[in-house]
Amino acid sequence: MNHRISIVVVLLLPVLAHTGSPSVPTMKLVREVAIPGDLLSAARVPGSDKLYVGGNNGKLHFIDLADAKPKPISWDAHVSYVSGLAWTGKYLISAGSDHQLIWWDSETRTKVRSIEAHPKKWIRAIALSPDGKWLASVGDDMICRLWEPETGKPIREMKGHEALTPAGLVSKLYACAFSPDSKHIATGDQIGHTNIWETATGKLVKKIEAPYFYALGSGHTAGGIRSLAFSPDGMLLAAGGNVWGDTSTIAGSKALVQIFDWKSGKKTHDFQMAKNNFIFERIRFHPKGSWLVAAGGAGSGQKMVFFDIQKKAVLHEAGLNTLVFDIVLDESATTLYGVGKGNAFQWKLQD
Amino acid sequence: MPQLSLRSTVYGSAEHVLSRRAFFGATGGALLGGALGMNALASPAFANQLQRDQKRVLMIFLNGGMSQFESWDPKPGRPTGGPFLSIPTSVPGYRISELMPEVATRINRYTAVIRSLDSRNGDHTDFTIFGGKPKQGPVRYPSLGCMVARELASPDSQVPDHVLFTNYLGENMFESAGFLGSRWNPINIVPGQIPAGRQPPFQSRQPVLNLAPPANRLPDSLTDADHREREALRNQLSQRFAAGRGRDNVLLSHSTSYGRVRGMMESARLFDIEQESATMRSRYGSTPFGQQALAARRLIEAGVPYVRVNRGWWDHHGQNAEFHGEMVPELDHVLSVLLDDLQERGLLRHTLVVTFSEMGRTPIINNNNGRDHFPLMSVTLSGCGIRPGVIHGSTNDTGTAIATGRITLQQFFATIMRAVGIDHQKEINNTDGRPVPLTDYGTEPLAEVLA
Numbered sequence: 003m004n005h006r007i008s009i010v011v012v013l014l015l016p017v018l019a020h021t022g023s024p025s026v027p028t029m030k031l032v033r034e035v036a037i038p039g040d041l042l043s044a045a046r047v048p049g050s051d052k053l054y055v056g057g058n059n060g061k062l063h064f065i066d067l068a069d070a071k072p073k074p075i076s077w078d079a080h081v082s083y084v085s086g087l088a089w090t091g092k093y094l095i096s097a098g099s100d101h102q103l104i105w106w107d108s109e110t111r112t113k114v115r116s117i118e119a120h121p122k123k124w125i126r127a128i129a130l131s132p133d134g135k136w137l138a139s140v141g142d143d144m145i146c147r148l149w150e151p152e153t154g155k156p157i158r159e160m161k162g163h164e165a166l167t168p169a170g171l172v173s174k175l176y177a178c179a180f181s182p183d184s185k186h187i188a189t190g191d192q193i194g195h196t197n198i199w200e201t202a203t204g205k206l207v208k209k210i211e212a213p214y215f216y217a218l219g220s221g222h223t224a225g226g227i228r229s230l231a232f233s234p235d236g237m238l239l240a241a242g243g244n245v246w247g248d249t250s251t252i253a254g255s256k257a258l259v260q261i262f263d264w265k266s267g268k269k270t271h272d273f274q275m276a277k278n279n280f281i282f283e284r285i286r287f288h289p290k291g292s293w294l295v296a297a298g299g300a301g302s303g304q305k306m307v308f309f310d311i312q313k314k315a316v317l318h319e320a321g322l323n324t325l326v327f328d329i330v331l332d333e334s335a336t337t338l339y340g341v342g343k344g345n346a347f348q349w350k351l352q353d
Numbered sequence: 354m355p356q357l358s359l360r361s362t363v364y365g366s367a368e369h370v371l372s373r374r375a376f377f378g379a380t381g382g383a384l385l386g387g388a389l390g391m392n393a394l395a396s397p398a399f400a401n402q403l404q405r406d407q408k409r410v411l412m413i414f415l416n417g418g419m420s421q422f423e424s425w426d427p428k429p430g431r432p433t434g435g436p437f438l439s440i441p442t443s444v445p446g447y448r449i450s451e452l453m454p455e456v457a458t459r460i461n462r463y464t465a466v467i468r469s470l471d472s473r474n475g476d477h478t479d480f481t482i483f484g485g486k487p488k489q490g491p492v493r494y495p496s497l498g499c500m501v502a503r504e505l506a507s508p509d510s511q512v513p514d515h516v517l518f519t520n521y522l523g524e525n526m527f528e529s530a531g532f533l534g535s536r537w538n539p540i541n542i543v544p545g546q547i548p549a550g551r552q553p554p555f556q557s558r559q560p561v562l563n564l565a566p567p568a569n570r571l572p573d574s575l576t577d578a579d580h581r582e583r584e585a586l587r588n589q590l591s592q593r594f595a596a597g598r599g600r601d602n603v604l605l606s607h608s609t610s611y612g613r614v615r616g617m618m619e620s621a622r623l624f625d626i627e628q629e630s631a632t633m634r635s636r637y638g639s640t641p642f643g644q645q646a647l648a649a650r651r652l653i654e655a656g657v658p659y660v661r662v663n664r665g666w667w668d669h670h671g672q673n674a675e676f677h678g679e680m681v682p683e684l685d686h687v688l689s690v691l692l693d694d695l696q697e698r699g700l701l702r703h704t705l706v707v708t709f710s711e712m713g714r715t716p717i718i719n720n721n722n723g724r725d726h727f728p729l730m731s732v733t734l735s736g737c738g739i740r741p742g743v744i745h746g747s748t749n750d751t752g753t754a755i756a757t758g759r760i761t762l763q764q765f766f767a768t769i770m771r772a773v774g775i776d777h778q779k780e781i782n783n784t785d786g787r788p789v790p791l792t793d794y795g796t797e798p799l800a801e802v803l804a
Contacts, residue, residue: 039432040718059432082429083436099436122451124436124678142678170640171679226675279671301671301721325720343720 025353027293027308029320029338033348035072037063041341044328045087045094051348053330054094055341056084062096064111067339067348074346077111079104086128088137090151097125097139105154115154119147126176131184136201138187140175146189146199158204163191167216176243179230188239188264190227192216196241198264210267212260214245214274225255228299229284232264233311234291239264242282242296245274257282259296259309271314275307282307283327288335293317297326297340306340408737408773409658409704410501411649411695413688414482416520416665418712420724423450423677424684425731426468426748433716433751436674447744452681455689461742463692463701464735465802469746469758470765474712475726477668479526481711484762484792492783493531497766498659500791503530503537504775505658512623512655515539518564518645520665526711528661532783539661540566542624544641562641564648565624623655624648636690638683646687650694653704671721673714684708692735705737705772709765716752729755732765738772740804760799766791767798 039057046053051067060080065072080098088095093114094106101123105114119125120141128139130151137151144165148157167173177190186207190196194215198208215225228243240261257280261271280301287294294309304325308317326342340347420435427450428434439448443461460466474480479488479496486494495503502515517539519525530537544562622628626647637643642664649660664684669676688708695701713730729748735741746758760768767777770791777798780788 058436060430081438082434085436100438122454167679170638170643170683172682174675174678299722 027317027351027353029306029349029351031347031349033067033072035065035067035074035346036344037065037074037076037341037346038344040325040327040343041346042327043084043087043096044330044339044341044346045089046330046332046339047089048333051337051339053339053341053346054087054089055346056080056087056096056098058083060084060098060100062087062094062106062111063346065346067346075111079106083124085124085126086139088128088130088151090130090134090137092152095128095130095137095151097128099124101125101141103128103139103149103154117154119149120145124174126174127178129178129180129187131180131187131201132182133184135184136180136187138178138180138189140178140189142172142174144173144175144191146175146178146187146197148187148201148204160187160189160197160199160204160206162197162199162206162209163189163195164193167193174226176226176228177230177241179232179239181232181236182234183236186232186236188230188232190230190241190243192226194225194227194241196227196230196239196262196264198239208264208267210239210262210264212241212262212269214258214260214272215241215243228281229296231285231287231294233261233287234289237263237265238270238291238311240271240285240287240294242285244281244301255279255281257296257298257301257307259285259294261294261311271309271311273307273309273316278305280304284329286329286331289331289333290335295329295331295338297329298322299325299327299342301325306338407505407507407656407658407703409505409653409656409660409700410498410707410769410773411653411691411704412498412659412661412707412709413646413684414526414661414663415667415684415708415710416524416526416663417477417668418714418726418730419667419681419684419710420669420673420677420714421468421729421731421748422714422716422724422752423452423674423681425449425466425733426752427451428716428750428752431751433718433753435718437678444742444744450681452678453685455685459689459692463696463706463739463741464733465739465741465743465745466731466733467745467758467760467765467799467802468731468748469755469760470730470732470762471755471759472712472728472730472762475728477524477711477726479529481709481762482526482528484766488529488531492787492789493529494789495531495533495537496528497769498528498539498661499530499533499537500766501770501773501775502539502659503533504770504779504791505773507656507658510656512652512657513540513566514658516566516649516652516657516660517541518649518660518662519543520641520663525663525665532789533781539659542566544645562644564626564644623651623657626651633694636694638686638690640683640687642683643687643690646691650691653695654698654700667710667714669714670719670723670725673718673722673724675722695736701736703737705739705769706735707769708733734768734772734802738774738804740802743802745799745801761796763792763796764799767796768802771798771803 039059041055043056055063061076062079063074063076065074081100083099086097094108096104101118102116103119104116119139120143123142125141137149140146144163146160174192180187188198194212196210227241231240238261242259245256245258257275259273280298282296283299285296296307298305304322306320310317324342326340328341330339338349427439429438438451440451442457472481482496506514528539637647645662649662652660709732710730713727714724715727747756749756770777777792778790780790783789
């Protein structure tokens, strides 16, 4: 395989003039590695520049971006899309649209076990709890399942999302995220409903209906909550995706982030991108909660957008030359990793 | 309650001999009298009568162009395959998308699949339903539905010959009778309007579903007696005008269209799915497409020779997997229920159910996670005149080209016609008196799929 490797010396992306806290981060692309296919998911080995990447060709890739000439190690993993990855230390766990959760030995990269976690349904996302005790998976059966990350033992199922959209068509459960204290897990679906569950009991503790992610009137039901993230203090819950709309049939619609005080259910932030039709495929909070970054996936909006949580404003929009489907921040938010259409990226962030 | 006219037959049972004319005479009278006469639709006697009568076609047309990859011709694990897997079907060796588990179990009983139709069309036009023929110009060719409706219609029918249930999204690719005369144009039933003020959020609003033609009832300002008197006068004047003018399709269409208004009005309950049991309505599902399919079945059962149900909008240049992920399961369910229902009523062997698309979709998945327009498509034929379980043609391993069994639109049309007993080479004189065949001279139907 011909892996194109380029090191970009300096690329300062467009920055909007904002003053006050937080300062506007600049993104400097320091590494870009070509990997064939659409790269849909990523997991980082903590404290390193090592990434596991999952593609739409069913392959998994390992790459160490600290190497002078990073060369991906690739292997066949799933029959179709690799939609989610989690790294436990001992295992890499991958999820696919082929309904499978697969545990891989992180040293040997050999398959340890495979479970049809959501029978006959696309697994849309997985998440590992911050305390490492839980693995959550969500799929198009509209169920959130909890697993023991080390053994693969099923713990419980959480059901509460509507199976059908108001149009009477099958719905999708796209996203899940744990709270920082691992006590709660949020799940988000196609019609903009987010459920917050108590991890230890499976009890549904809050249901939030996020507007704009879905509408019936167009006859099409594109949209949906594609990504969720709790703020570091656990008080806010952000939902990313796109606004419903006819344009989704053509090019995606306007990217959307909404943030909620999840305990009250009150919406605190509403960011709709005015230009471009695209989808925020992944959102991540700064470790201190000062900003939130959202990556634009499918559509014409090839950009990374930083939002000032305090000022409820866009910090800056960084144009990209490709689509990005997943992003990972390091512990100090000084490095941002991304994967997209045929490339893995590493950016340095500077306040 | 109205008394249905029955007569004895070789079947020996009076309930087996209900004639359609008698049926509509009775039910029409009942309707005019305000009583319910349509329970006879559920009668096996009525179904048996229809079995001896005409054959019919029920077309499910997929506006915007459904993807063959997410339905009849999946390529899982290939770069062009998309996220969905394939599943085995009741036909050994043939696999379809996992989005179609209900149809998968029925193919060996009902359906022939053609994976190699080269439509030569990659745009939003009505090219496919006109078989690639021009609807404008020196010869205004008719569309498929108009041709089939004309050939299958009964002269004394009191029900419509051609009905089209449109969808409320996208372009509907309407039928047009061309030189056949407007008599064979369909009654277009628009399901409803999208609510005004399309600003989000309005999550609970449903389009208002309409399953009946807009003019099947008299306006309040016109009594039934007035309407009959006007019709008698119009008929008298028309006959005087037509006298000595010879046979003219346009003139004939004009006259017969008026003449059929009464029959239409009196068969209004055909369109009313509330006449079906709650169980049956539930079986078809709550979506507009499901309800339209149920209404279509009622029309087929009553003897309407050509009914088309449009389902759209499949034009998924963006988010193809997401849209197909919700629309293909609906098609899977509605098509399966429809076939079962027709079979249970003894109608399927006289009814050809077709799935046809505006076009196919590209193997390449674009930057919007969509698929674009592609001329190659998969189509299906179920029921009347079809050898079930035949899988005709194939594409290569990435779906970029036809590997075997390429057929044309004209061949597809000829196959449909032959399946329901129409001579596809029959010549009809156009407005200039020129004989024009239903399908191009020399076109051969696809014998492999015909029973």
